[in-house]
Amino acid sequence: MTAANQTEQFVQQLTEHQARLYGYVYSLLGNHAQASDVVQETNLVLWRKIGEYDPEKPFGPWAFAIARLQVLSSIRDRGRERVLIDSELAEQLCGVLEKEMNRLDDYRTPLRMCLARLDEENRALIHHRYFHDRSIADIAAAVGRSGGAVKVALSRARQKLFRCVSEQLMMNES
Numbered sequence: 001m002t003a004a005n006q007t008e009q010f011v012q013q014l015t016e017h018q019a020r021l022y023g024y025v026y027s028l029l030g031n032h033a034q035a036s037d038v039v040q041e042t043n044l045v046l047w048r049k050i051g052e053y054d055p056e057k058p059f060g061p062w063a064f065a066i067a068r069l070q071v072l073s074s075i076r077d078r079g080r081e082r083v084l085i086d087s088e089l090a091e092q093l094c095g096v097l098e099k100e101m102n103r104l105d106d107y108r109t110p111l112r113m114c115l116a117r118l119d120e121e122n123r124a125l126i127h128h129r130y131f132h133d134r135s136i137a138d139i140a141a142a143v144g145r146s147g148g149a150v151k152v153a154l155s156r157a158r159q160k161l162f163r164c165v166s167e168q169l170m171m172n173e174s
Contacts, residue, residue, distance in 0.1 A: 006050075007050065009055050010050055010053050010055070014046060014047075021039050021063060021064070022036070022039050029071065029074065032133075034078075037074070038067070038074050039067070042066055045069075046066055106169070106172075107169070110165045110168035110172070114165050115161065118160060118161070122157040122160070125153055125157055126154070126157055126158075126161070128142065128143075129154055
């Protein structure tokens with residue numbers, strides 16, 4: 001494999017893993033700004049270590065190992081600040097989260113399909129809340145409904161998604 005092909009494959013893998021890396025880091029830090037900073041630092045470290053990348057091996061475990069070290073470094077560096085968890089707990093959670101992140105791939109396709117099946121109003125509510133991280137109050141103001149009505153509608157939309165994804169996963173196992 002040429003160096004250009006290896007670099008191209010590396011960039012493709014890095015791009016495909018961005019959402020999972022962010023989810024992993026955010027689940028450990030609980031802060032969007034810190035998670036974004038740590039993911040960017042992780043990307044830099046991964047890029048610097050491109051020579052160590054073996055395209056014959058899975059990219060995810062390698063990238064998560066680097067992200068783990070960056071999370072622990074961030075927690076250590078922020079030791080005097082209020083942090084969600086300490087480095088010992090983060091270390092314990094890292095292994096569990098890495099396994100769970102791999103399982104997310106199994107849910108991604110059914111979730112996309114089920115989102116597409118929602119009516120436009122419910123899909124918009126889900127997007128506002130989870131893709132754009134808007135508060136219930138902001139969504140209510142945007143759609144001209146009460147906060148309570150938005151909560152109920154979101155709850156029903158989540159239930160529909162849960163049932164649909166569960167059905168898809170059962171069909172895939174058969």
